[in-house]
Amino acid sequence: MKHFDTDHGLTFKFQTEVADALAEGQPVVALESNVITHGLRYPHNIAAAQDIEAAVRANGAVPATIFIEDGAIVYGSDPQRLERYATSDGIPKVSSRDLPFVLANRSPGATTVASSLICAQWAGIPIFSSAGIGGVHRGAQDNMDVSADLIQFTRSRVTTVCAGAKMILDLPLTLEFLETHCVPLVAYKSDDFPAFFCETSGLKCPQRMDDPHSIARAINLHAASGAPGGVVVTVPPRPEDAIPTQVAEDALATALKRAESANIVGPGLTKFLMRQLEEATGGQTARANAAVLISTASAAAEIAVALAADTP
Ligand code: PSU
Ligand code: MN
Secondary structure, three states: EEEEEOOOOOEEOOOOOHHHHHOOOOOOEEOOOHHHHOOOOHHHHHHHHHHHHHHHHHHHEEEEEEEEOOOOEEEEOOOOHHHHHOOOOOOEOOHHHHHHHHHHOOEHHHHHHHHHHHHHHOOOOOOOOOOOEEEEEEOOOHOOOOHHHHHHHHOOOOOEEEEEEOOOHHHHHHHHHHHOOOOOOOOOOOOOOOOOEOOOOEEOOEEEEEHHHHHHHHHHHHHHHHOOOOOOOEOOOOOOEOOOHHHHHHHHHHHHHHHHHHOHHHHHHHHHHHHHHHHOOOOHHHHHHHHHHHHHHHHHHHHHHHHHHHOO
16 A cells, blocks of 8 residues: 655555556546445445456556545555445445545545545546446425535546436436536447436437547547536446336336335435335346446446547
């Protein structure tokens, strides 16, 4: 591990492999840890985290999973840390606004998309991969539940590669929000805005590109334009991993009713709905989730390789 203290009081700890790759300008892909603590169940979460890292490596980049621990931001996993985060019930989900408090308290935390983007930018990692981004929740017209992930895209100059957003969210409103906030959005080798593990969302992405070098060029031009924030790249699920949309919708209808009667709102809602879907589909959604994580991580690594080669 290599330690760095910044003049501003932040502490970074890098796995040697990550520090070396960054120092040499080699491609690195940042990854979130909330999917380990809150996204998937033990032991599937450990297996998925290892498979995601392997997919990044197989496509030529170095994975940097981000953890908050003992007042520091840690880049890169090791077997002990992975086991600890995967088995702990008490490690909280840390979004962007929670970061200063968790760091100040020196308590452990698992990063969401939003907080991972902040941490990635601090370390100079230009690209981040997640399976599903947070979005505008169903019923947001009344409850205003809009993920901080969407706001963070307008602030951090880091590219996010994802499989769109889960159908538990309101996907048309999520797309509207991204448009209003000028977030550059492009589908990789697809026309659709993907609905995570569903076959299709029925919605189109505003842009399509089929070549990682074209995407790298767009990322560099976005930065050169001086516009704030980062590009969002969507990757469709492989057809063999996708779940029929109606199966997921039926399970969700029940899950949403249960969430309402149990008064589950706010940061715990995503996890509650995911667990309900998993039970209702006999584990189908969790298996699809793991598969989608791998296809997004592979695409992120391809784009990271192009970006490392093409960035002026
Ligand atoms: N989407 C998923 N699974 C997840 C999340 C999103 O399919 O676990 C997590 C991600 O870490 C994402 C966060 O950044 O939930 C968004 O939470 P919220 O909607 O509370 O902002
Ligand atoms: Mn929310």
